[in-house]
Amino acid sequence: MESKKLAAEKATESIADGMIIGLGTGSTAYYAIQKIGQRVQEGLAIQAIATSKQSEELAVSLGIPLIAASDIDYIDITIDGADEVDSRWNLIKGGGGALLREKIVASASKQLIIVVDESKVVAELGRFPLPVEIITFGFEITMRKLEKLGCQPILRQAGVKPYVTDNGNYIADCHIGSIPNAEELHSALQLIPGVVDNGLFIGMASQVIVGYMNGTAKQLEK
Numbered sequence: 506m507e508s509k510k511l512a513a514e515k516a517t518e519s520i521a522d523g524m525i526i527g528l529g530t531g532s533t534a535y536y537a538i539q540k541i542g543q544r545v546q547e548g549l550a551i552q553a554i555a556t557s558k559q560s561e562e563l564a565v566s567l568g569i570p571l572i573a574a575s576d577i578d579y580i581d582i583t584i585d586g587a588d589e590v591d592s593r594w595n596l597i598k599g600g601g602g603a604l605l606r607e608k609i610v611a612s613a614s615k616q617l618i619i620v621v622d623e624s625k626v627v628a629e630l631g632r633f634p635l636p637v638e639i640i641t642f643g644f645e646i647t648m649r650k651l652e653k654l655g656c657q658p659i660l661r662q663a664g665v666k667p668y669v670t671d672n673g674n675y676i677a678d679c680h681i682g683s684i685p686n687a688e689e690l691h692s693a694l695q696l697i698p699g700v701v702d703n704g705l706f707i708g709m710a711s712q713v714i715v716g717y718m719n720g721t722a723k724q725l726e727k
């Protein structure tokens with residue numbers, strides 16, 4: 506989609522020689538990785554770390570040099586997509602199942618640039634079901650605890666089997682409707698045994714670039 510591409514390509518303009526770059530996951534991050542690949546082929550000297558096996562394969566196919574997490578202290582810029590963005594730049598992520606690696610990479614990044622099309626910008630988070638990564642052991646117990654928090658958790662499926670993340674876990678997609686207090690919900694979710702992480706990214710984005718149907722891309726004002 507053109508608006509996703511516009512936002513993603515604009516974000517890559519901040520990338521310069523010598524940087525370590527975090528590669529996001531999903532259909533918008535895809536365009537950023539493609540553009541980075543093109544610039545690498547033209548001589549840009551960077552190293553990258555991927556947030557999913559899918560993005561890693563794409564990076565390898567484009568000749569983007571990868572670096573292991575064990576070999577870095579920080580990441581200069583990460584460019585990633587989101588499922589929802591509010592006016593405070595809080596996010597829901599994980600629609601593609603990559604939230605855990607994305608959050609680890611984001612937390613080590615000096616700058617997290619979020620790239621979305623205009624359909625992702627919302628007044629309040631929660632319309633998009635919140636992905637929660639859970640351990641497979643006792644997942645039914647974990648799901649019941651999620652339910653008690655007021656979510657309607659649905660175990661994500663891949664065909665007839667539960668979807669399994671790159672980390673070997675399940676995803677519960679929590680239908681909430683609206684999240685008036687994201688900080689509170691984030692903390693409550695993280696207290697449930699069996700929850701590894703959740704798709705709320707609070708206060709992590711340094712910039713949000715939105716692509717519009719009219720062919721422009723600009724930073725979302727806070």
Ligand SMILES: O=C[C@H](O)[C@H](O)[C@H](O)COP(=O)(O)O
Nearest residue numbers: 531532586599600601602603
């Ligand atoms: O797990 C996936 C990621 O959080 C994605 O960045 C998010 O789902 C947005 O993906 P897309 O750009 O394909 O809408």
